[in-house]
Every structure is written in structure tokens, then in C-alpha cells.
Amino acid sequence: MTAQIDLQNLELTDDPEVQNDVFLAAFNSGQGAIFDSLYRDDSISNLTGKPLSGRSRTEAITALLATRPRLKSRVKSYYTTGDTSLIIVEYDLQVTLEDGREQRILGKCTDVLVRGEDGRWVMAVDRPVADSVEDIQG
DSSP states (O other), rough: SSSSSTTTTTOOOOOOHHHHHHHHHHHTTTHHHHHHEEEEEEEOOOOSSSSSHHHHHHHHHHHHTTOOOEEEEEEEEEEEETTTTEEEEEEEEEEEEETEEEEEEEEEEEEEEEOOOTOOEEEEEEEEEEEEEEEEOO
């Protein structure tokens, strides 16, 4: 990571690399409440396979992160206009399935961030799309 990140005081900056680092640190913490703090209340995420918002999104993200998946990502493109940013990353996600098998999911994620009235960036849309899924041999 390029930045020292305090999980209790997360802040998405104007720098897409720092945004990516913060997102990864929050996700890989395994703590759903920390990760969910990066989202607006009405944000939409299909991180768990279907578009969810509000309490449903929070509960699904918390359950997913409790399984301790490991995420890596790399910024591919970044565009900002006014108080809206579009960030596109390639990701590599390793998850443990309910039966104990491990899978590796590779794909691209399109995120839309907005700057709130307080000046802080937050996630409005989180849309990962898998390109490939493979079982990891133990």
C-alpha cells in the first residue's frame, strides 16, 4: 500500500491510488461495518452477486467479509467531473465457499464515488463483474 491507513478513520481522497488502498484495507480487514462506512446509505453494491442497498447491502457485505475473503485490485482508469468520480479496477478475489473449497475470482469493478457536502468521498455504486472463476487446489 502507498498510504498508512487508520481503519477507524477511513477517508477516500482525490487520489485514485489512495482510494484503492483504503478500499482494500477496509475490505481485507474482514470487518463489515468498517467497509460499509465507505458507502452512502443509499449506495448500490452487487458485491454479493445482486444489487443491494441500505440495510440489505450492509448485512450482505458484513456476512461476506466475515468469511475473510482476500482482495487485490489495481486501478485501470479514473475520471472525475465536479463531485463525481468513476474508478475502474481489475480485481483478484479469493473466497472460501460454505463447503470449505476456495475459489479465485478475477474481474473488473466499476465504482462511482461522490463527494458529499462535508467534502468527503463516498461510494455510490460498487459494481464488480467476474471475468473468470476457478477453484484453488489445496
